Amino acid sequence: MRYAAQFFLFLSLVLLGTTASAQTASPYKLRHGDALTVSVWREDALRMEVRVLPDGSITFPLAGRVEVAGLTTPQAEERIADKIKAYIREAVVTVAVTGIDGSRVYVLGKVATPGPVTLMSPSTTVLQVLSQAGGLDRFADGNAIRILRQTSSGSTVLQVRYDDLIRGNSLDTNAVLMPGDTILVP
16 A cells, blocks of 8 residues: 555656646757758758757758757758758748657666666656656665766766655655766666
8 A cells, every 4th residue: 555655646746747847848959869851842852851960960952061959940940041042042941850869868777677768858857767767676776866967067966866756755856857868776
């Protein structure tokens, strides 16, 4: 009975995070690794699949190298259209995201399914990703979980107190994840 109550609390916290993220969703910003389909209306030769390179750019005919990382799809469309307007005066460019491989986190250690997890929302929390990884195995030290994050100023380590979280405590350790984060479950 005690485990059923803990599971219900855990499920409630995960669902609360999902509901909150749906209410605060912001436009998706392109990241390195994302797959895109770029096309120009009425120009069949100007339709291609591209991937955002590690430097944040794509290469597109007539436009050359275009920086797109950090832009929304409408912003990327505008940037590409500006670059090709010397050749096609009123180009209508469409950018469609076909793969979000740039939005991954990595789960290592004592979970059911370690490995990469794609972030489906910009406000995905550590509890949600641990749920996608199948949860902790019975030998995991839930209150010793760490998130390794690379920032412009270096590496940062965030603590996660999983055992406390599923009891409704230490809610501030249910961090919102960023692409590239690594979750270590000892």
